[in-house]
Amino acid sequence: MSSLRRSTRVVQKTSAVQDPTKVVKTAVAKSTIKTATTSPGVSKRKVKATEKPAVKPTRSPKKKVRVGDPAAEDGPSGATIAKRIRDLVETRTALTGLTSIPTGPPTIDAGLAHLARVEPALADFIKTRNPHAVFAVEHPPQKSIFASLVKSIVYQQIHGKAAASIFRRFLGLFQPPAEITTPEEPITAVTWDVEFDRFPAPADVVKLSIDDLRTAGLSNQKASYIMDLAQRFHSGEIDADKLLTLSDEEISKALCRVKGIGPWTADMFLMFYLQRLDVFPVLDFGVRKGMRQHFGLPAETKTNARASPTHQELTALAEAWKPYRSLGSWYMWQLCDVKTVED
Secondary structure, three states: OHHHHHHHHHHHHHHHOOOHHHHHHHHHHHHEEEOOOOOOOOOOOEEEOOOOOOOOOOOOOOOOOOOOOOOOOOOOOHHHHHHHHHHHHHHHHHHHHHOOOOOOOOOHHHHHHHHHHHOHHHHHHHHOOOOHHHHOOOOOOOHHHHHHHHHHHHOOOOOHHHHHHHHHHHHHOOOOHHHOOOOOOOOOHHHHHHHHHHOOOHHHHOOOOHHHHHOOOOOHHHHHHHHHHHHHHHHOOOOHHHHOOOOHHHHHHHHOOOOOOOHHHHHHHHHHHOOOOOOOOOOOHHHHHHHHHHOOOOOOOOOOHHHOOOHHHHHHHOHHHOOOHHHHHHHHHHHOOOOOOOO
16 A cells, blocks of 8 residues: 555656656757847847856935935934923023013013023014913903913814904804904904904804814814803803912812813913013924024934923923923914914
C-alpha cells in the first residue's frame, strides 16, 4: 500500500515538469532584450542578456508647494518654539514684577496708557483703534442681561459675520424685519442699545418652540440652550439684580451652571455687558491667535501644534496687562482682525 502511494507521488511530480521545448523557447526569449527605437525609421536591434540597456536618469516629480505651507519652508521645530515660549514667559514675569500696577478706579483711558507702557510695540497700534465704542456704553439693566447672554450663545464657535446674520434673524421672529438693522450693517455700540430695546423678553421666547427658533438658522443645540436660558429667567431661577452684585468669579460660576453656557460665554458677558476691564478669555481662538502674532510666535500648524502656548503660559503672558486684561484681549482681536461679539 505504501509503495502505491510513493508511485503516485512520483507520477504527480513527473507530470509537473515543463515541456523541454517550452523551456528552450523561454530561455531564448530571455537571452535577448528588445528596445524601442528612439526615432521613426530606425530598426530595432537585439541586445545580449549580459549587456545593460541604456536607462535614462529619472527625475523626481516636482511637488507644487504653496507659499506659507510648512513644506515650503522649514520653520522652527516644536522644541525650539516651546523653549522660546518658556523664555518669553520668564521675561514677561520679570517685567510684571518691575511694572507698577495702576491705582485708582479703572478707566479706559488709564487702561490704554497702561497697555502702551507695558507693550511699547503696540503703542502706535493702540492709537488706531477706539475701544470706547465698545466698553464705554451703558446697557439698560435686567432685560439686556438676558439679551446679552442669548447673543453670546448665538456667537459660540461660528464666524462673527454668520453669527450676526443669525442673531438678526432671531430678532426677526419677534419684530418686523424692517425694524431690524440690515445684515450688511454691523452691530456697533450705538445700535446695540437699540437692539436691546427691541429684544424679546424671556416670556416671549418661551412661547415659541425649538423648531421655531431653528428657523432663524440656529442649530438644534443652540436653540435648546436659548430656550433653557429663557425658562430660567422666566421662572426667576436667575435673578438679574443679584447677578450684578457678584464678583467676576462668582458670576462665571453661576452662569456656567446654565445649560450651554461655559467659561467663554461667561467671559464675553463679563467683558461686553458688565464691562469688567480685567477679564482674560484664555479659551478664545482670536485672543490666542493675536497673542502668537504679537509675541512673534509662528502660526500654529500641524507640525508645531503641540508647541502652542498652554493656558497657563498665555495667562502668564497677559499678567502684565492687569488690571486691564479685557482691553489687552480686545487689542489681540484687533491685531488678527477677528470679529468679536461686540464688533
